[in-house]
Amino acid sequence: MTDSSPATPSVSTADGVLTIAVSNPANGTALDDDAIAGATAALIELREGRRDEQVILLVGAGKNFCAGGNVAAFAGAEDRPAYLLELADQLHTMLGLINETSLPVVVAAKGWAAGAGMSLTLIGDVVVGGTSTKMRPAYSGIGLTPDGGMTWTLPRTVGAARARAIILTNRIVTAEQALEYGILSEIVDDERVDERAREIAVELAAGPSAALQATVGLLRQSPAASLSAQFDAEGASISRLSGEPTGIEGVDAFLAKRAPQWP
Incomplete structure (x- = not known):
């Protein structure tokens, strides 16, 4: 059954595709904690055989794919270390479940993919960007270290030396560079990123x-x-x-x- 009720409207299903809107435009397209929780619940249902989607599609709900974590929420936490550990654990649980499924992952990386948003693009099997897509690790800019598996996935995608330089210097990676480095699979016009990513996801879901x-x-x-x-x-x-x-x-x-x- 694919009509299981997700925990959040940020998680939806159609045409064999489980779509997760990872960012929240109300928070400047920061990572959406509710979407992560809803996606985790849906992925557990997939693992238990209570859903039958064939492809996972990650999208952004606003103008960006994901501008990173909600830094204002970090600052407002009563116990920042405990709060950040909880957020990282939640993100890593979701990513671990995605990895367990062996389902193809398609990412619609429009606009900015920064911090955790960049980490999320790196788990994609097919990643569609726009001409204005930009990526940035962003963590060192706020005095923190990467999460979302970036220190594992980026070296394996772009090579160890280039990954070190990108992360340590907090380099902005343009769409053309991301395509050259193997982070993006293809580039389309900005307004077509979501549409093209969904086309690919639906095609894969209808395949073998x-x-x-x-x-x-x-x-x-x-x-x-x-x-x-x-x-x-x-x-x-x-x-x-x-x-x-x-x-x-x-x-x-x-x-x-x-x-x-x-x-």
Whole structure:
């Protein structure tokens, strides 16, 4: 069932896509804590088999994808260390659940993706930006260190030396640079970012979901695997899928020269 009631309107479902609006325009497009909580609840339902979305789409609810954490809320917290630890734990729980699903993740990175917003783009499998998209670590600007996995994902995306320079100097990364570095998958006109990201998400959701999820799983495990272990994992995966409905239909459709009807 995909009609489970999410904990927040920031989480919605349609066409096999679980859409999470990660930012709140009321707070200057800062990270939306309610959206994180709602997404976590929906992802737990996915893990438990109570939802059946095939793709996760991360979007921004305002003019930016996400301008980072709500710094005003940081400053107003009675116990800042405890408050920041709680926020980081909540974000990391959601990201861990996304990783567990092996679902493809599409990101609509319009406008600014700063701080936690930049971290969120780095978990995307397909990330669409606009001509005006800009990214910035932002953490050192407020005397803090990265969260959201940035110190793990950015070096693996852009290389260790470049990641160190970007994070330590708090460098602004333009859309063109983000595309060159492999953070963005493609750039479209600013007004088309959300539309294009959703097109990709819907296309993936209508595709061979078992094969796509298995592929995502292989890609996500590869950084920690040896080449030999990855050979074994790939062999086991392609063998398993060849005897399952998706693989059977794909091969039969290819031989029959017809479009596959994915189960």
